[in-house]
Amino acid sequence: MLGLGSIASKLFGSSNDRIVKGYQARVEAINALEPEMEALSDDALRGKTAEFRQRLENGETLDKLLPEAFAVVREGGKRALGQRHYDVQLIGGMVLHEGKIAEMKTGEGKTLVATLAVYLNALEGKGVHVVTVNDYLARRDAAWMGQVYGFLGLTTGTIVHGLSDEERRAAYRCDVTYATNNELGFDYLRDNMKYRRAEMAQRAHRFAIVDEVDSILVDEARTPLIISGPLADKSDLYTAIDKLVPQLVEDDYEIDEKQRTANFTEQGSETLERILAEANLIEDGTDLYDTENIQVVHHMNQALRAHQLFQRDKDYIVRNGEVVIIDEFTGRMMPGRRFSDGLHQALEAKENVAINPENQTLASVTFQNYFRLYDKLGGMTGTASTEAEEFGNIYGLEVVEIPTNVPVARVDDDDEVYRTFEDKYRAIVALIADCSRRGQPIIVGTTSIEKSELLSQMLSDKKAVLAIADKLIEQADNTDKGEAELAEYLRQAGEYLKETAKGVKGKNPAIPHQVLNARFHEQEALIVAQAGVPGAVTIATNMAGRGTDIQLGGNADMRIVTELGEMEDGAEKEGKAQSIREEVAKLKQQALDAGGLYVVGTERHESRRIDNQLRGRSGRQGDPGHSKFFLSLQDDLMRIFGSDRMDGMLQKLGLKEGEAIIHNWINKALEKAQQKVEARNFDIRKNLLKYDDVMNDQRRVVFDQRLELMEEDDLAEPVKDMRHDVIEDLVAAHIPEKAYPEQWDTEGLQEQVKAVLNLDLPVVAWADEEGIAEDDVMERLKRAADEAYAGRVARFGPDVMRQVERAVLLQTLDGLWREHLATLDNLRSVVGFRGYGQRDPLQEYRTEAFQLFEALLANLRETVTKHLMVVEVRTEAPPQLPTADDVPGAAPQPAEPMSPAMAKAAAGMAALRGELAPGAAPVAPEARDPQRPETWGKVGRNEPCPCGSGKKYKHCHGAI
Known part of the structure; x- marks a missing residue:
């Protein structure tokens, strides 16, 4: 029975349908301009860019220019790339221009869609940033779509790892800049550690389009970007603590896999106290939680987490003697990124590799707050609707689902749930064998490197393959008579596995396949591009956000580049390229006849969005396809969040070995x-x-x-105001308001004047003068300080002192800011305990953070004044301001x-x-x-x- 909402949607369309329909009038206006644009010469089409810019200067808006600009980009795409924007892609471009998220299925051409909104907004001349998830995609998309921008007279730049400051500045000054989210965030932080305005790379944050927006703004938003500098080396401490972890027993700690926390029990605290004292890491007889022992206990806790919660080849890998983090959502390595608070050092000690020292935070920013710097932000992805609430609450972004150009023909089967890992993997191997036998390309998505390599081993090892084959044939023999189709399927799969295994020689796999995970990161584009070849078997760790289209029959353009890249252009190269295209077309037909791409998930992820991304790899542009998830009761999601009684119940119901439960109720329960x-x-x-x-x-x-401070030429007046403010603070601290002179602390004031202002003044004697008042003392101090400072300016020269003032101001501000960051980190780590006292930790943090910031301002005024009143300068060698190279990480x-x-x-x-x-x-x-x-x-x-x-x-x- 349909609810009122469902009936209304059927009658009037969903709210999303109505939004999409609202763009239709402008789509028709763009289509109407197409003949006019086709009639223009290349130069005339390119000249439209200058015309649009002039019209913007004359007061026209971007919205008014949109139909013409989109028509120009569509024509530019046809001429530069041979690709024409579909009508639904025009709608996607409008959604991006309005600062919303365009949800478009895989294969719908998101990369091309971005050119529409990018070109229109780049006309303002303030720069547009296109954000990608990795360097490869930034380079690829900039080179690919840059042909359209270049054809229309715009410049394109690329920001990737390893560029010099000069190269970065040049790229940011282009009309369009492609960059990864990490590079953009770190450049923002590095820019705000520079000492000259001309050294800063970024300019305005006007408009950005984020590709794979859910991956960047949701998944990666958990971890802030941090630029840090090394602290003292404590590698001996990490190693000593790591050796103590095996002495702990299960009763000594509690592990919470949901929250990913590890805590010591009361028994564990006693054990910890004993073994730490025996190892001379704490003094015998002291309490474990005495102030001097807190650091050791913290590192012990991190070592416990490293051993119990972090798995090699799932959460990290060891490569070239380094512990490299693996992104849990994309399966990619994250070189250069390190866990904080000593956890990375604990992992290095666990894996017995070189231990790098911990770091002090010099600057940090979250992706949420970095991307909220932009005046306008848009995004593209295949899966955003499940996170629509977060996009709306955090970023103010609305999600609009863009219809597909051709209806989706993929079949999404219900999940198959098995009791054990063995049953599940045997069923997966049977499906792989069946697809390989029929020539249907298949992608198998796993959640970790370990599981992808386990599956690869099962397909490679001759003995393992034969054992699975025997089991499948035995299962077929034991299948009920009413399930003849299932029995035939299992028997054919088993016999095919036997046949392939018999022909294997040496180390060749029984079933040829490709493995795509963080270990083979460099071959990613090539493996994914050819995953649609008939009979291809690809095992991939988290296919989310790969950014490379899987085309049935293979990617002809990729093959031409890899196979003919070194050939000189000419008739011979063109002939071979044509034969590759014809071969790919035949292979595509074979793949279509076999049922299109089959996508298999080996377990459910914590997020529906990641599962949807995996499914979305199949069925591009109306191609047929299939998707199915295989689960077992031993999977992490089922084990942690499912019911403990489910296994016993299934056994009572008579579920046999190798049998699966298939029902849409299971799907709904998992979704919840x-x-x-x-x-x-x-x-x-x-x-x-x-x-x-x-x-x-x-x-x-x-x-x-x-x-x-960097942009102003003369800082003399602000420096003077700071000096006067410091004097007022000193007087207020030592001379109470409306107090008599005999109540003044003139000795203390005289000492502070000497210490802070470097002035030896008879402040004590002033108090004995008849009719002396607080204001008189203040004015004398200001006059004496101003005269002393004027003497320094005269001695060293105004130009030199202006440089010194800027250097002292910036360096003092940076030093105090770093200390402030460390203090806030410490405050944040302990403020949660105030909840036990019925106080709101967040409000407590706000209040204390503001008080600390006011203290920073007061400290800044005093420190700058103190330095400038004592500084000595060699006039023949004016002090050099630090350059960008002097800033660590920066x-x-x-x-x-x-x-x-x-x-x-x-x-x-x-x-x-x-x-x-x-x-x-x-x-x-x-x-x-x-x-x-x-x-x-x-x-x-x-x-x-x-x-x-x-x-x-x-x-x-x-x-x-």
Whole structure:
């Protein structure tokens, strides 16, 4: 029985259908322009770019230009690539231009769709970023789609690992820049560690299109990007602790696989105390949780996690003597990325490889907060609807499902659930044998390297193949008479396996296949491109986001490049290329006749989206195809989130060895389990983001201030204001308000004046003068400090002192910011315990983080003043500012507003903004909103503060 929602959808279409229908009028307008664009010469078509830019300058909007611009790109694609955008691709381009996510099935041409929105937005001249998941795709897409941009007169750049600063700057200044998410994030951090504006690589964050948006903005958003510098080497400690882990027994700790945590029990704490004391890692007789022992216990806990929760060839691999993390969602290696808090060192000790020291955070940003820097953000993927809530809540992105150009013909079978691993893998091998026998290409998706290699071994080893063959034939003999079709299928598979195994010689596999996982990362594109050849068997770890199209019959273009790449262009090369195309066309027909690509999942993932990505590899552009998932009760998802009683119940129901349960109720139950896991993971990411937003407000303030400090030529006035503010703070600390002179702490003030201002003044004697007041003391100190500083400027020269001021300001700000980051990390690690005292940890973190930031501002003023009052400069060799090479490892506002407290701090850090902001214009007092500092414009340092406090701006919101 249909519900009211289902009936309404059938009558009026879903909300998504109505959204898509709304684009139809503009699609027709673009189609109507096609004959006009076809009639233009190449030069005339290229000239449209200059015409559009002129019209933008004259006040036209991008939306007004859209139909013509899309028509130009469509024609440019036909001429440069021989590819014409389908109508549904035009809709996808409009969705991207509007800053939404276009969900398009695999094989629908997302790469080509991006050219439409990219070209239109690049006309503004502010740069468009296209974000990919790896360097290979960034290079490929830039070279491929760059032909269209180049044909239309736009420049294209590529940002990949290993480029110099100069190469990065050049790439970012192109109209279109292809880059990976990691490179973009790290460049942002590195730019904000530079000491000259000209050294910064990135310019504006105007518009970005994120390919595989779910992989980048959801999966990878769990881990922040961190630039760090090494701390002291403690490799002996990690090694010593690693040797103690085998002494622990199961009762000493509790493992939670759902939360991926490991905790010591009460018995374990006693064992730990004993073995650590015996190893001389803690003092005998001290308590395990004394302050001096906390670090050792922390590393012991990380070593336990390394041994019990992290598996080699699943969570990481050891390659060339290094522990390399494997992305759990894509199965790719992540070189250069390291686990934090000593976990990576624990893994290195476990695997007995060289231990690299831990690092101190120098700069960090989450992908959520980096991509929220962009004025407009769009995304493409084949699977986003299951994460629509997260995209909406975190990024303000709406998901629009784009219809396929041709209806999907893939058949998605119900899952088959077996009792044991052995039963499941035997059924998978039988299906592989059946597909290989009939010439149907098959892809088998696994969740780890270990499982992909286990399956590969089962297909390679002659004895294993023969054993499976015998088992399948035995199963066929024991099958009920009413299931003759199943019996015949099992028998044919078993006999085919026997036949192939008999012909095997040497180390050749019984069933030829390709393995695609992190170990064979370099061959990824070639393996995937030929996975559609008839009879091809491909075993892949997490096919998510591979970015290479699987075409039935194989990829002709890839074959031409690999087989004929070194041949010179000419008739001979063209002839051979044509014969390759004809061969691929025949192979495609064979694959179609065999049923298209068969996709097999060896178990369900925690996320439905990853399963959908695997399914989506089959059935591109209306091709036939098949997909099926094989599960066992011993799979992680079933074991951790399923019922413990299920196995016993199935045995009571008489489920025989090798038999499977197939029912759509099972699918629904699994989907509910996955939904629970997805919701839990979303809550974790959302909670992490709430904490990071606190730091992000502060990060924005510091990074914006650094930029202004680098861009301003003369910092004399701000430095003077900081000096005066420090003097006011010193006087306020030692002379209570409305106190008599005999109550003043003049001795303490005199000492502080000497220590901070490098001035030997008779402050104690001043207190004995008749009628002396607090303001008099303050004015004398300011005058003496100004005269002393003016003497330094005269002695070393104004130009030299301007350089020194900038160097001291930037270096002091950077040093204090790094210390602040470390303090916030420590605060964040312990603030959760305050929940036990009925206090909100997040609110506690916000409050203390703001107090720490105010302390940073006060410390900055005092430290800069102290350094500048004592600095000595050799005039023949002015001090050189650090360059980008000296920084280890080494914008626009995000969508969310700052908190009122951070707005005050922002204005404080930006005390110089009235003088420093280039192009900042004064605003009439009546146009200023006291509650919104962004409406104040340029405020003079000595003007009344627009907030209405009655103080001067430099003593209120302009205080630094």
